[in-house]
Amino acid sequence: MKQGILLLDIGNTRVKAVYWLDGQLTAITDFPGVMPASPVAVYYASVATDERLEQLRSESQLTDVDWHQIRSEAQKDQLRSSYAKPETMGVDRWLAMLGAQQCYPHTELLVIDAGTALTIDHLAADGQHRGGWIVPGIHMQQKAVTNYTARVFNRDQQQFELAFAQDTASCLQNGVFAAILAVIRQANQLVPQAKMLITGGDATVLMPFLAELPIEIEPLLIFRGMTRYIVN
Ligand SMILES: Nc1ncnc2c1ncn2[C@@H]1O[C@H](COP(=O)(O)OP(=O)(O)OP(=O)(O)O)[C@@H](O)[C@H]1O
Numbered sequence: 323m324k325q326g327i328l329l330l331d332i333g334n335t336r337v338k339a340v341y342w343l344d345g346q347l348t349a350i351t352d353f354p355g356v357m358p359a360s361p362v363a364v365y366y367a368s369v370a371t372d373e374r375l376e377q378l379r380s381e382s383q384l385t386d387v388d389w390h391q392i393r394s395e396a397q398k399d400q401l402r403s404s405y406a407k408p409e410t411m412g413v414d415r416w417l418a419m420l421g422a423q424q425c426y427p428h429t430e431l432l433v434i435d436a437g438t439a440l441t442i443d444h445l446a447a448d449g450q451h452r453g454g455w456i457v458p459g460i461h462m463q464q465k466a467v468t469n470y471t472a473r474v475f476n477r478d479q480q481q482f483e484l485a486f487a488q489d490t491a492s493c494l495q496n497g498v499f500a501a502i503l504a505v506i507r508q509a510n511q512l513v514p515q516a517k518m519l520i521t522g523g524d525a526t527v528l529m530p531f532l533a534e535l536p537i538e539i540e541p542l543l544i545f546r547g548m549t550r551y552i553v554n
C-alpha cells in the first residue's frame with residue numbers, strides 16, 4: 323500500500339488530522355484512530371502547549387517517523403507577514419492565509435477561522451498581510467459570561483438563532499451568536515471588496531446567516547496551507 327504524509331493541526335481545543343497522498347487530502351475523523359496506511363512523515367502546526375504536543379506524539383505511536391514542525395515566518399512564496407515578530411503569529415492563522423491564497427491567488431481576502439478563538443485576517447491582492455483580529459469564539463464567550471456572573475447559566479443543548487430571547491440560556495446563546503456574526507459583518511464593512519473565506523469548527527453554523535456576504539466555506543484551509551511546506 324502506498325504511504326502518505328500525516329498532517330496535524332493542533333488547536334487549543336481539538337486536534338485535526340488529514341492524510342495527504344497523491345495531492346489528495348483526506349480527513350481523519352478520530353485521530354489518533356484509523357489511518358489509510360502508516361505515514362512516512364508527520365507535518366504539524368501547533369498553537370497548543372508543548373506538553374500537549376508531547377502527549378499527542380506518544381499517544382499516536384508514530385515515534386519512529388520524522389515530525390516536522392511548521393512555524394509562522396516573515397514570508398512564504400507570495401504571502402508576507404505584517405508582524406514585527408512574525409514567529410509570534412499563530413501558525414493556524416498563517417496557514418489559513420496560505421491556503422486561502424492558493425484558493426484565490428492575486429485576490430484581496432478576509433480569512434476567518436471560527437474555532438476556539440475566532441480570527442479574521444486581511445490579505446491584500448499582492449499577498450501582504452494587512453492585519454487581523456483575535457476574538458473569543460462562541461464557546462469561550464459563553465463561558466466568560468457564566469464564569470464572571472452569579473446568575474447566568476447555560477445549557478448543554480446549543481441553538482444558533484439571532485432572535486431576542488426570553489430565558490437566560492437562550493439570551494446568552496443568541497447574544498453571543500449575534501456578537502460573532504456582527505464582528506464578521508464589521509470586517510466586511512471595513513473592506514467590502516474583499517473575498518471572504520471561512521474555516522473552523524463553527525463555520526457551518528455561521529454560514530447560513532451570512533448569505534448576503536461574498537463568503538465561502540473551506541474546511542481544509544489550514545491543511546491546504548500546510549501542503550506548501552511539504553518537501554519531497
Ligand atoms: N468543550 C468544548 N470546548 C470548546 N469548544 C467546544 C466544546 N464543545 C463544542 N465546542 C464548539 O467548538 C467550537 C470550536 O470549534 P473547533 O473545536 O473546531 O475549533 P478549532 O478550530 O478546532 O479550535 P482550535 O483549533 O483552537 O482547537 C466552539 O466555539 C464550540 O462551538
Ligand SMILES: CC(C)(CO)[C@@H](O)C(=O)NCCC(=O)O
Nearest residue numbers: 369410411412413414415439456
Ligand atoms: C489566536 C489563536 C489562539 C487562534 O487559534 C492562535 O492563532 C494563537 O495562539 N495565536 C498567537 C497570537 C497571534 O496570533 O498573534
Ligand SMILES: [K+]
Nearest residue numbers: 333414435437
Ligand atoms: K484553529
